[in-house]
Amino acid sequence: DVKVTQSSRYLVKRTGEKVFLECVQDMDHENMFWYRQDPGLGLRLIYFSYDVKMKEKGDIPEGYSVSREKKERFSLILESASTNQTSMYLCASSSNQVGSNEKLFFGSGTQLSVL
Amino acid sequence: QQQVKQSPQSLIVQKGGIPIINCAYENTAFDYFPWYQQFPGKGPALLIAIRPDVSEKKEGRFTISFNKSAKQFSLHIMDSQPGDSATYFCAASMKTSYDKVIFGPGTSLSVIP
Numbered sequence: 001d002v003k004v005t006q007s008s009r010y011l012v013k014r015t016g017e018k019v020f021l022e023c024v025q026d027m028d029h030e031n032m033f034w035y036r037q038d039p040g041l042g043l044r045l046i047y048f049s050y051d052v053k054m055k056e057k058g059d060i061p062e063g064y065s066v067s068r069e070k071k072e073r074f075s076l077i078l079e080s081a082s083t084n085q086t087s088m089y090l091c092a093s094s095s096n097q098v099g100s101n102e103k104l105f106f107g108s109g110t111q112l113s114v115l
Numbered sequence: 116q117q118q119v120k121q122s123p124q125s126l127i128v129q130k131g132g133i134p135i136i137n138c139a140y141e142n143t144a145f146d147y148f149p150w151y152q153q154f155p156g157k158g159p160a161l162l163i164a165i166r167p168d169v170s171e172k173k174e175g176r177f178t179i180s181f182n183k184s185a186k187q188f189s190l191h192i193m194d195s196q197p198g199d200s201a202t203y204f205c206a207a208s209m210k211t212s213y214d215k216v217i218f219g220p221g222t223s224l225s226v227i228p
Contacts, residue, residue, distance in 0.1 A: 106158030
C-alpha cells in the first residue's frame with residue numbers, strides 16, 4: 001500500500017515563526033501536493049509538484065512556499081506564520097502512469113495552530 | 116466555474132438508512148468525478164469515481180448517480196452502517212490534469228445504531 005507520511009500530527013507555533021511541514025511518500029510517485037482543509041471550505045490546493053525541483057502554484061499559494069529536493073519528499077514552508085494559517089494541512093501524492101494518475105493518496109494530516 | 120457545490124453540510128441517519136449526498140458543478144470540461152471518504156484523524160481516501168459517459172456506478176453499498184445534462188451527481192449509501200460515519204467529499208477534475216482536483220466543501224455523515 002502507498003504510504004504518505006507527514007512528520008507531525010499536531011504543531012503549535014507562534015505568529016511570525018518560520019514553519020516547515022514535511023511529507024514523504026514511499027511509492028515513487030511523480031506528483032505531490034499540499035492542501036489545506038478548513039471546515040465548510042473543503043480541501044484547497046496550495047502548491048503541487050510534478051517533478052524534483054519543480055513547483056506550481058495552486059489556488060491559494062499566498063504566504064506559502066515549497067521545496068522538492070528529492071522525489072519522495074515535499075516540504076511546505078510558512079515563511080512567517082500568521083493566525084489565519086491555522087488549519088489542517090494534507091499532503092498527497094499520485095502516479096503519472098496512465099490509469100493511475102487520477103487517484104490521490106493522502107497523508108493523515110498536520111493540524112497546525114498559530115498563536 | 117471551478118467550484119464544486121455539495122449538500123448537505125451534515126447528515127444524520129439511522130443504521131440501515133440510505134444517506135444521499137448531492138453535488139453540482141459548472142465547468143463542462145470536468146470529466147472525472149471522484150468521491151473521497153475521510154475518517155477522523157485520517158486523510159481522505161478515494162472511495163468511488165465516475166466518468167460522464169455512464170449514469171450510474173455501483174461498488175458494494177456505494178452508488179454514484181450522474182446527470183450530465185443537469186451537471187449534478189450524488190452518492191447513495193445503501194444499508195448504511197455506523198462504520199460509514201465519516202466526512203465525504205465530492206470532487207471533479209479534467210483530462211488535462213486529472214490530479215488537479217477541485218473538492219466540494221464536504222458532508223459530515225453520522226450513522227447512529
